[in-house]
Amino acid sequence: MKTKHQVLIIGGGTAGIMTAAYMKRKSPEVEITIIEPSGDHYYQAAWTLVGAGTFNFKDTRRDEASVIPKGVEWIRDYAERIDPEAKIVYTRASGEHRYEYLVICPGLVMDLDALPGLKEALKTDFVCSNYTDPLHTWEVLKNFKGGNAVFTQPSTPIKCGGAPQKIMYLAEEAFVKNGVRDKTNVIYAAPGSVIFGVKDFADTLNEVIRRKKVITRFFYSPVKIDPVQKKIWFKYVKPEGNLDQLKADSSIKEEFRDDHLVEMSYDMLHLAPPQRAPDFIRNSVLVHQEGPSKGWLNVNIRTLQHNKYADIFGLGDVAALPTAKTGAAIRKQAPVVAENILTLIRQHTVLEREYSGYSSCPLVTGYGKMVLAEFKYDNVRDSDPLLSKFWDTSKEQYSMWILKKYGLPYLYWNQMLKGKMME
Numbered sequence: 001m002k003t004k005h006q007v008l009i010i011g012g013g014t015a016g017i018m019t020a021a022y023m024k025r026k027s028p029e030v031e032i033t034i035i036e037p038s039g040d041h042y043y044q045a046a047w048t049l050v051g052a053g054t055f056n057f058k059d060t061r062r063d064e065a066s067v068i069p070k071g072v073e074w075i076r077d078y079a080e081r082i083d084p085e086a087k088i089v090y091t092r093a094s095g096e097h098r099y100e101y102l103v104i105c106p107g108l109v110m111d112l113d114a115l116p117g118l119k120e121a122l123k124t125d126f127v128c129s130n131y132t133d134p135l136h137t138w139e140v141l142k143n144f145k146g147g148n149a150v151f152t153q154p155s156t157p158i159k160c161g162g163a164p165q166k167i168m169y170l171a172e173e174a175f176v177k178n179g180v181r182d183k184t185n186v187i188y189a190a191p192g193s194v195i196f197g198v199k200d201f202a203d204t205l206n207e208v209i210r211r212k213k214v215i216t217r218f219f220y221s222p223v224k225i226d227p228v229q230k231k232i233w234f235k236y237v238k239p240e241g242n243l244d245q246l247k248a249d250s251s252i253k254e255e256f257r258d259d260h261l262v263e264m265s266y267d268m269l270h271l272a273p274p275q276r277a278p279d280f281i282r283n284s285v286l287v288h289q290e291g292p293s294k295g296w297l298n299v300n301i302r303t304l305q306h307n308k309y310a311d312i313f314g315l316g317d318v319a320a321l322p323t324a325k326t327g328a329a330i331r332k333q334a335p336v337v338a339e340n341i342l343t344l345i346r347q348h349t350v351l352e353r354e355y356s357g358y359s360s361c362p363l364v365t366g367y368g369k370m371v372l373a374e375f376k377y378d379n380v381r382d383s384d385p386l387l388s389k390f391w392d393t394s395k396e397q398y399s400m401w402i403l404k405k406y407g408l409p410y411l412y413w414n415q416m417l418k419g420k421m422m423e
Helices: 014-024 043-053 133-141 165-177 199-212 327-346 383-388 398-414
Strands: 004-010 032-035 040-042 061-063 073-074 081-085 088-091 098-106 147-152 184-190 215-218 219-226 229-238 254-257 262-266 266-271 312-314 357-366 369-376
Touching: 004 165, 014 032, 014 327, 043 133, 043 165, 043 219, 043 312, 043 357, 043 398, 061 254, 133 266, 133 312, 147 165, 147 229, 147 262, 165 199, 165 266, 165 357, 199 357, 199 369, 312 327, 327 357, 357 398, 369 398
Parallel strands: 004 032, 004 098, 032 073, 098 312, 147 184, 147 266, 184 215
Antiparallel strands: 040 061, 081 088, 088 098, 219 229, 229 262, 254 262, 357 369
16 A cells, blocks of 8 residues: 555545546546545435435445546545645554645534434434435334424535425425325424525525425524424524514414523424534644634635645535535536646646536425526526526426436436546
8 A cells, every 4th residue: 555645635425536537537647545434435415305205225325446436546544634734644544644735525524412412313203314314304204293394404514505495395295295284384494594595596495485385484593402302492593683573483382582592392303413524624724713614624715725735625515615515516626626736736837727616406396396506606696508598497397306316316426426527
């Protein structure tokens, strides 16, 4: 096993594999090594469909070895510390690994302990998360008999910020099919101020909410769960907001408490757990030390080069970028990282490739319906020009559902992970 590497990538998920594959296609002679501990590679974008009973969980997994690009070395180990001054990555089992260029993309971790009661609640038959166990979500949906069905998310950054509402739309239709919708309150309670940040897509989603009679609660940030009493508490986080100006809704078992706390009972609860960067990144000098991006990798939002260390790049969920953390975003980030590193290797010149902030959120609004939300930095719509010739992707489309369920999984495994279709 080599311990000195030309390009060392930490993370063999979507970002690491796409970056390595793209770089190898562009320059087969470049020596690339990936450090990744897991033997499994998941297409997590399909877990929403798994949680709604319309996709086979087994089809979301492949052996990690099968997706490692040809000619790329795989070190199956845990990265535990980075010394950017000495240009060394310390691992759990294989020792020190020196690098010329380092790509950091280990993803993020679910911080279950950050929400008191969550870890215990997820072991019950009433609380679930597609982020941790979509098969359990489907069991909870099937067994739901009515009452409060609450869907929420934390105030931390999360991967695929639209996912908590996607499963809600599908669950609402599942409740109709199961004959329990007329005795169910579907409640969306989230810390944000709107259903979606880009107006064109928000307009459509607000129509979906009205049609499905979803009860919305914005500025609700979950702070505690009691899995025995089946209650969740939210902090009302509207700037300069005051609960005294609102009225609790007893029909959804909502009660206002002291200190801007809202208590709500649930009969089913789906949530995205709080999420954070892995400890070896979060506790390093490589992250933002203060401000709203504290604890996330400090990179230039255009070139994806580290803002202090020119030989380090970062992308994917761990990077502090003002856009959604999605696989679609990575598809546009990976070529930028790859091309900029190749430029440095060949010419030692100023970087030219830039990332626009593009991301995409396939917002499933029901069985057979989807809105394809594409956008870039500053919440500017950035829809694909080819797709837009045939469909208005800001509206619910059956064709977009087909893309989500069949087209995107095929393209992920057979094109994107091989470094194709990424420009």
